[in-house]
Amino acid sequence: MSHERRTDPSGSTEMTETEQVEGLRASTQRLEHSEHLQRALFAIADLAASGLDMQRLLEGLHRIVSRLMHAENFYIALRDPLRGTIRFIYFSDVADGQVYRPDQELSTEQLSDSITLRLIQLARPVRGPSDRIARSLGLTQGHGAGTPSADFMAVPMCRDGEVFGVLAVQSYEKGGEYTQSDERVLAFVAGHVLNVVERKLGQEALERRVAERTRELALTNDRLQKQVRESERAVHLQATLYRIAALGHGQESNEAFYRSIHQAVGELLDVESFCIALVSEDGQWLDFPYYVDSSGAELVRRPMGRGMSEYAIRCAQTIRLESDAINALIAQGEVDAATYGTPAVSWLGAPLMGARGVMGVVVVQSYRSDLYYTQQDAELLTFVSYQIANTLQRRQQAEALQALNAQLEQRVQERTQELRRQIAVRERAQKQLKHQVMHDSLTGLPNRLYLRERLERALGAQKLDPACGFALLYLDVDRFKLFNDGLGHGVGDEVLRIVSARMAECVRAPDIAGRLSGDEFAVLLEHCLQPSQACMVAERIQARMAAAIEVGGRQLHVSVSIGIAMSNPSYRTVDQLLHDADTALYRAKAAGRQRFVLFDESLHASAMNVLDLEQQMRNALEKGQFESYFQPIVRLADGDVIGYEALIRWRHPELGLLAPGRFLPAAEETGLIETIDWHMYRLACQAAPDLLGRDKILNINISPCHFHSRNFPRRLLDLAAWAGVAVDRLCVEVTESSLLSDPGAAAQILGSLHEAGVRIALDDFGTGYSSLSHVHRFPLRTLKIDRSFIAPLGRGAQQRSTAIVSAVLSLAASLDLDVVAEGVETDAQRDVLLSMGCVHGQGFLFGEPVPATGLP
Template sequence: MTETEAAKRPRVSARHVDPDTGHDPGQDALERRVAERTRELVHANARLREQVRESERAAHLQATLYRVAALGHEQDSNEAFYRSIHQAVGELLDAESFCIALASDDGQWLEFPYYVDSSGAELTRRPMGRGMSEYAIRRARTIRLEAEEISALIARGEVDAATYGTPAVSWLGAPLMGARGVMGVVVVQSYRPDLHYTPQDAELLTFVSYQIANTLQRRQQAEALLILNARLEQRVQERTRELRRQIMVRERTQKQLKHQVMHDSLTGLPNRLYLRERLERALVAQNLDPARRFALLYLDVDRFKLFNDGLGHGVGDDVLRIVSARIAECVRSPDIVGRLSGDEFAVFLENCPQPESACLVAERIHARMAEVIEVGGRHLHVSVSIGIAISQPSYRTVDQILHDADTALYRAKAAGRRRFVLFDETLHASALNVLDLEQQMRDALEKEQFASYFQPIVRLADSGVTGYEILIRWRHPQRGVLLPDQFLPAAEDSGLIETIDWHMYRLACQAAPALLGRDRILNLNISPCHFHSRNFPRRLLDLAAWAGVAADQLCVEVTESSLLSDPEAAAEILGALHEAGVRIALDDFGTGYSSLSHVHRFPLRTLKIDRSFIGPLESGPRQRSTAIVSAVLSLACSLNLDVVAEGVENAAQRDVLLSMGCVHAQGFLFGRPAPPEFWMSSPQARPPDPHPVPTGLP
């Protein structure tokens, strides 16, 4: 070994051993130093572990606090938010008993939206009092109390023991601070002796209270915003509804005004203005598409003037309402029914490619109108006449189609009413002829061109004349002698019929004394227009007395159809005539409605069997005609009524009637209608007929 190496080796101190005890003092010192160093290392390790735990605790605390802060931004319900806060707080401190208490908006109540209590206590809404929660709210700061301190508060009256509830070992509460003060409190409490809350727990709960308060405020603001928006939306909706209501009222008012302008006030049907508008649109559509055709039905209530004048305007209005409703039942949408004026109606068929379609509608209307109308305590039989015009490419204006439909209506009324007529070009010329005919009749009245013709009524047994029926003729200066069916329909439509009738009655009564003698009867035909005049019986009797004709030598003939217009008025007029001694004869018996009821209701003296039942007897007895005539004869015999068979034209018919027991007859076999001069010169002769009448016509 070198000297240098020797110098580098550690020097070993010499041991000093106690010779008595053998103990080495250096060894003891070394052990003391090792023990001290070991203790230092243990302390250092403990401090290091504590630092690690503190670091982990701080990290966990930080993460939990972040989670608590994040919970406030989630969209969960308040219940879910409170539960999540409870779970997060429970990870940081003991929260077996946890509650959130909130003061009401007016500060009068304390509510517990969330609580968990290990003691089993139940927290309910209560008036704001002197509980521990209220104490923390009043102090407005975080409070950590032990049992002794709580007892002291109770003793001083700061806290009410009854409100406080189960005593806690340790109690910790942090106020929920809002923009307007304390909103409530979040509380944890311990019932375990080994669990006490620390200042760090108080700091933690204080932080949590901030998060809860911020979240509650944000949610309250959001709820307030939602409420505000809801109220605003409600106001907008209310205002919108109000505006809509105002718009609806305005639109309804406009519709009502338009409806009033475009509809009839009595029936509620569209009026002439509305109908013209629809027709104008239909004409435009037809011009665009010539194949598109429509139809117009022009309707008029037959004999409506009798209802209106005889029964009053109130009954007339009721009749119009019923008629309008019945017509409306016969059409379908989009077809319309309108009232043009008075008793005139129209039916517009928008899509009517064939005339047959319009005819079917007219037939439905006639069928519906056949039912009796009960109005004003009376049973009325109302019918309508219908004129039909089908659209043509030649139509350019609404007035053209209205005119043509009106022309067809006039022809329907002239043909006997209760029927419909389709317009064609011949009707146009005919309408002009009717106007000329009306003026010619007025001239004929002034010039006394109307004459009374007499046709005898005889006994079948010996052909002896028992009376005469008066028939009117017109001695036309250009056309010769005209029969009644050639001018009376126009006279009825023009209103001249009543004047013509009285002219005929006067002529007949003037000629009657020389023809009748003492035993013969004068038969006068009565038009329905006379039933609305209560003065008719007195006027007729005065005329007969002026001419020297006794009342019992007069017989007024009425048809069954004329009685239907107003049975009550007819019964009154005929009753007055019957009381004065005038005979009443029912003409054309068996062809009208409810013949038997007429026999029962009216004061009849004579039944005249219609010629339609007599004609088939020409070739011998026929089962149906014979049965009807036999039934009429039996009925008349049982009621003590006379019977006159009309339209007897040959001996075969006469013989059959004689064999059946018929007493009286009338017809060409016994004499054609002739002027009174002829019968006064040769009562039993049969005058030649200058205008031969086809078989079956008067």
């Protein structure tokens, strides 16, 4: 049969049968290839929805790609845009094995001679022998750490025009070259692989954050439970001490009295073996008025000798010993084995201190190997022993009084005055004990325990009668840490005493002022129905604190911040009331100290808004909504730009462009400030090479949180090198207030940057507590005069500002420091500054902050 085309009489040409068969075969191959590719995409989708871990998921992707082409040697590289690093999350190679670990982050410097980095930078696929590709990409020093391949093919993984990684296959055998079709398939698959990998990485990151948050919540719960247990233990101890104190006034027999003490102590300690031993009046005998011994031993009156009880009496302090230590005392002759009795596994004894010395000892001991007394038990028994001794003394005195009355009735009148004196002593002792338990030893004010008791009563009264309103003022001494650290704890204690005395003067019975802890105080205002009443007391307290105090030869000015919580039926516990008052106090201190804030629901809502804003800022970081703006710094004489200060803006999808004041305070409170700063630094440094030219300076602001990272200088210098910003073109700005958090760490960080050639500028100069000391201590190059001193210039009342600016300029000239005046907004201000010798300025007069693309 002829395979030539046939021509019909009209001139048209018909396709031969062979051509038809070839066309059908090609169409079939295309359909099979399309179906094969579709099955691969379905398999990738199944992997994405599976619960496999990252390694098994990547191995599955490798197998899928291997079904589409020759992919025995295969790797996936991911780029982190924020950190500027690359990870080879999957690497399978028959020649090189595992060159890179999946968790290994590689900088662009480490991969500077690699095909992978060049592909990410160029954002285009390559195909062919690796040596030829390297030469075409301009790699003169090799092309990575691997073995050169006979054929290599790689495609970028992109989204929205940005490269997020590379997908590559290679072959070391000749004759199996990759085709243009293979390249199209791999490029098509790359986008799906990127989606799967990023989805898995996001899932793993979310799981890590959930696990970290769960651990944090568990630790917080443990701490709270421990605090609750400690509080319950303190309340239980107090109740036990009251019970023991009350026993001294009872009329029961001695046996019943000692048994009651045993039961009370048994609520605090394991006292299966317990005894009270008392020294006779002449000091020659040891009596055992009460004992319970699980070993069955009997204790009888004996001469003072070398027993364990006598040893504790001689030492006049609490003794806690175990069997080895007791045997050592026996070997040294301190304790007589015959007198000691049944050997104990653990022995604990506390002396009973009387008015004339040690009057006896209270002992608990264990014969079990699973029961050992701890140091906490020793402290507890010591505390209890004081109360037992006081109770015993009162009881002994009462018994002596009864005997004296029975024997000497004729001397009743003579002894009446003495008895009254003894009663007064006992009452004073009891009153003093109660006062010590319920009052602060330093200030004499009621303590937290007493205040909580009064608050419990106030809450109970309000539940019975809603008209019984009250208010709680929560106070904190402003800058108290400066007094303590700078002038010593002695001065700090004296400041607290004076503050407490002045506070007590401002309240009237039945209201009370108490000290909670440290420099925190509280005032309970009973029968306070209106917030205005509480505000008046707060104003009275702050006015009383305004007068200077003389402490340690210095005149100090002390102020307090106050949070006010008004009672309402929604409060169920004292802790809720204290929490709301503390929240109001926090707001008062955040607003500038030396003020008071009344708690309302808006403060609670504000705390919730911070949580919402935190999540929005995290989303903004992921979506790149933060932008870098630049404000020029100019030479005042001619307006020439000498540099730019980088400032951050948030392009919010709903609220529009937000200034830093709208979100940076929340970022500092939630801990996101460091991440946002580094994002800002990267944006600023990327724009800097085109912006600065050869002679301009880039100023970036440093938050106080960076002073806690010793790696900050190295990381900043690496970022500048990556962006191509010369070190001497970089200037970091720090505020005076940020240096106060940790001056030592700040000096070390700034010193390292200075040695590397980075300029240091002190921002808002003149607004801090010790501006001159900062100039002396830190390696500064530039002082930026705060805008509050510039604003009055060029107006009528400018004498004070002129004097301050002139002093700063003189100081800078003597120390060879540059000066930049901030907030220059009028020609008059510029002219005054020029006349005073100021060279550089910054402000809206010369330009507002704009993106780099908007600068001339």
